[in-house]
Every structure is written in C-alpha cells, then in structure tokens.
Amino acid sequence: MLIVVSDLEKTIKSDTKDDSLGNTILLDEKNEVLYDPEGKADIIKGREIKDGQYKFKEEKTGKSYVAVARSVTGTKWRVVNVVRARKITGAFLRTASIMLVIIAALMLLFNIFSHYFLKNIIHPVNDIIQGLKVVQTGNLDVHITPKGQSEIRNMIHSFNQMVRRLKILIKENEQQQLKKQEAEMKALQSQINPHFLVNSLSSIRFMAQVSRFEGIRKMAEALIKILSCSFRSNQSTYTIREELEMLDSFIFLMSIRYSDGFQFEKEVDEKCLDYQIPRLILQPLVENSIVHAFTEKEDIGVIKVSVYEDTEWIYLTVEDNGKGISEAQKKRIFSEEEKEDNYSIGIRNVYTRLKLNYGEDSKFVIDSREGSYTKTKIALKKKVVDK
Structure with missing residues (x-):
C-alpha cells in the first residue's frame, strides 16, 4: 500500500508540476472524485472515463477542454488531466500566425521585386526588341527613352547610337553613289551623240584618205579611238594596255595642236599591261601637264608616264618638268568642297573616281615643287585590279 501511495504521489506531483498538462483530478474505480484541487471535476462528471483522451465542452461557459485519463499502477484509480483546448492549440496558433506573417511579408517582397523587375528589366528589354523590329522594317526613325538598370540604359544608348550611325552611313552611301555617278558623267561628259560623232569622224577620215591627206586621216583615227574609249558606257574599266x-x-x-612643243616618254613594265584599271585616269593627268605645266617654260617640256608593280600594288605615274603646283592648288584638288576650275577639274575627277570605286585600296599622291616639277602617282592594290 505504501508503494501504491508513493507512485500515486509521484504521478500527481509530476502532473501538477507541468502546466501544459492542465489540472489533475484523481478518480476511484467508480469515477468518484478523490482529488480535485482546482474544482474541474464537474467537466467530466457523469461521463464514463477510461484510459485515453477525451474532448469536452463545459455547458455553462461553452469552453472546450481536453482530458487525458490513465490508470494508476496497482489500483483501479485513474488520474485525469484536464486542460483548456485553447492552451494546447495556443502554441500552434502562434506558430501559424507567425508563418502567416512571414508568408505575407514574402508575398509583399515578391510583389515589390516583381514590380521592380518588370519596370527596370523586362519593359526596357521589350522596348529594345520592339525597336529592333521597327529597324528590321527599314524605318530608322527610332529612338528609345533610356530607363531601367544602368546596364540596360547603356544598351539602349548603344542602340540609339547604332540607329543614328546607320542613318548617317546610309546617307553617306547615297551621297557617294551620287558623286560616283557625277564623276562618271564628268568622265563621259562629251558623250552627247556618240554614234553621230564617230560616224562623222569616220567619214572625215575616209575623205582625207581619198584626198591623200594623211595628217587629217591620222588625226581622225586618233580622235575616233579617244571617243570610242569615252563612249563605253557599259564598261568602267579596261586594261592598262x-x-x-x-x-x-x-x-x-596634242602634239599637232601644240606643234610638238613637248616630249612624251613611257616606261612600262609589260607584266602590268593586262591589269584592269578605271578608264581615263592617265589622260586627264597628261592633259593637265600639257595645257598648264609648260606655260611659263622657255625650253621644251618633258612628260613621262611610268607603269610598274611590286608584290602588293600597281603604280601609274605622270611626271613633268613644268612650273609645278602650289600648296593652295593641291588643297583645292583634295578639298571636299566643289571648287572646280580649268586647272583642277581633270585631276579632281580622277581622284574622286578612284576613292569612290576603290576607297582605301587606292592612293593618289601629288609631289610637286613650284618652278621645278610635278609628279602624280596612282597606286591600286592588286586585289582590285586582278587580271
């Protein structure tokens, strides 16, 4: 009996010590209350209590309770612990509330991040994509307002600069095409009625031949060759030969016109004769020397044409020992402004056609000393004058 009482005392003490177990009630084998320090026995009064867990509702207050009953070793008595249901679920509810607050905070952060992501990344990138689609249609009047992250803004700035550069390049290309056409027209400016002129000269040559005027016949033949070369409208190049x-x-x-007032020399590497070059690039340079270089010279002027090559370039030079070209005249020749005169029109025409047709694959250099000489050198890369 002492052992039973001791075990019962330990059980009650341990149950009353732990607040989470609620109030302790001791019942005998007839469910009569033996121990109820808190007066909670009315909650289970009239109910059949066995070992296990029960849920009750107090009729007066409507409060819910949970009761857990277990037998006392060595007796038919039972220890019943009664606790408010809210006390058991309180920790869970607090945890659930904290979880809800955390979830709500995460959802808020997600919404903030989503708004930031859309505003600073997705929308600006979409603007760039739409701008590219517009450019694909050929419309370059596109400008995107920079916004978003700094990297995205830099990308938009680069896009706007690219579009502006494209517009400039297209405009420059159009202007170059116009200049190319103008240069070709200037090179062929005498082509008014080629067939009529050639046929007329052929008739003059025939009449001179019949009349045995060899000088006139040779002049007519020479002029026919020059005009035939100028009238090749469907071919912009031919061979050096x-x-x-x-x-x-x-x-x-020209020797007849100027009564042999100059000497003409040629030094040509025969390996270069079959290379293709633009038409009429030497004749304007030679003509400029004949017409302008010797106006102040007392003795006979000399014009020398040279053609040679190295491993990468073909060189064509026209050199005279005339009065030379001033720096102002050279600047006028290479100026972008349209300043044409009788002196520079032929040289500028050659320079412009070379740049329009070959760009950096061509060189045009004038070396001159006033009162001494003028040497004009044309260089063409072999890849653009293939045989």
Missing part, C-alpha cells in the same frame, strides 16, 4: 593605246592617240593629237 588599252589605256596606253588611247593615250598614244591623245598625245598624237
């Missing part, structure tokens, strides 16, 4: 043959005809005519 053809250029030199045309140049010989021109020199023949």
Whole structure:
C-alpha cells in the first residue's frame, strides 16, 4: 500500500508540476472524485472515463477542454488531466500566425521585386526588341527613352547610337553613289551623240584618205579611238594596255595642236599591261601637264608616264618638268568642297573616281615643287585590279 501511495504521489506531483498538462483530478474505480484541487471535476462528471483522451465542452461557459485519463499502477484509480483546448492549440496558433506573417511579408517582397523587375528589366528589354523590329522594317526613325538598370540604359544608348550611325552611313552611301555617278558623267561628259560623232569622224577620215591627206586621216583615227574609249558606257574599266593605246592617240593629237612643243616618254613594265584599271585616269593627268605645266617654260617640256608593280600594288605615274603646283592648288584638288576650275577639274575627277570605286585600296599622291616639277602617282592594290 505504501508503494501504491508513493507512485500515486509521484504521478500527481509530476502532473501538477507541468502546466501544459492542465489540472489533475484523481478518480476511484467508480469515477468518484478523490482529488480535485482546482474544482474541474464537474467537466467530466457523469461521463464514463477510461484510459485515453477525451474532448469536452463545459455547458455553462461553452469552453472546450481536453482530458487525458490513465490508470494508476496497482489500483483501479485513474488520474485525469484536464486542460483548456485553447492552451494546447495556443502554441500552434502562434506558430501559424507567425508563418502567416512571414508568408505575407514574402508575398509583399515578391510583389515589390516583381514590380521592380518588370519596370527596370523586362519593359526596357521589350522596348529594345520592339525597336529592333521597327529597324528590321527599314524605318530608322527610332529612338528609345533610356530607363531601367544602368546596364540596360547603356544598351539602349548603344542602340540609339547604332540607329543614328546607320542613318548617317546610309546617307553617306547615297551621297557617294551620287558623286560616283557625277564623276562618271564628268568622265563621259562629251558623250552627247556618240554614234553621230564617230560616224562623222569616220567619214572625215575616209575623205582625207581619198584626198591623200594623211595628217587629217591620222588625226581622225586618233580622235575616233579617244571617243570610242569615252563612249563605253557599259564598261568602267579596261586594261592598262588599252589605256596606253588611247593615250598614244591623245598625245598624237596634242602634239599637232601644240606643234610638238613637248616630249612624251613611257616606261612600262609589260607584266602590268593586262591589269584592269578605271578608264581615263592617265589622260586627264597628261592633259593637265600639257595645257598648264609648260606655260611659263622657255625650253621644251618633258612628260613621262611610268607603269610598274611590286608584290602588293600597281603604280601609274605622270611626271613633268613644268612650273609645278602650289600648296593652295593641291588643297583645292583634295578639298571636299566643289571648287572646280580649268586647272583642277581633270585631276579632281580622277581622284574622286578612284576613292569612290576603290576607297582605301587606292592612293593618289601629288609631289610637286613650284618652278621645278610635278609628279602624280596612282597606286591600286592588286586585289582590285586582278587580271
């Protein structure tokens, strides 16, 4: 009996010590209350109590309770612990509330981040994509307002600069095409009625031949060669050989006009004769020397044409021992402004056509000393004058 009482005392003490177990009630085998210090026995009064867990509701207050009953070892008595249901679920509810607050905070942060992400990344990138689609249609009047992250803004700035640069390049290309056409027209400016002129000259040559005027016949033949070269409207290049043959005809005519007032020399590497070059690039340079270089010279002037090559370039030079070209005249030739005169029109025409057709694959250099000489050198990369 002492052992039973001791075990019962330990059980009651341990149950009353732990607040989470609620109030302790001791019942005998008839469910009569033996121990109820808190007066909670009315909650289970009239109920059949066995070992296990029960849920009750107090009729007076409507409060819910949970009761847990277990037998006392060595007796038929039972220890019943009664606790408010709210006390048991309080910790869970607090945890659930904290979880809800955390979830709400995470949802708020997610919404804030989503708004930031859309505003600073997605929308600006979408603007760039739409701008690219507009550019694909050929419309370059596109400007995107920079916004978003600094990297995205830099990307938008680069896009706007690219579009502006494209517009400038297209405009420059259009202007170059116009200049190219103008240069071709200037090179062929005498092409008014080519068939009529050639046929007329052929008739003059025939009449001179019948009348045995060899000088007139040769002049007519030379002029026919020059005009035939100028009237090749469907071909902008020919060989160096053809250029030199045309140049010989021109020199023949000019020597008659100027009564052999100059000497003409050629130094040509025959390996270069079959390279393709633009038409009429030597004749304007030679003509400029004949017409302008020797106006103040007392003795006979000398014009020398040279053609040679190295591993990368083809060189064509026209050199005279005339009065030379001033720095102001050279600046006028290479100026972007349209300042044409009788002196520079031919040289500028050659320079412009070379730049329009070959760009950096061509060089045009004038070396001159006033009162001494003028040497004009044209260089063309072999890849643009392939045989």
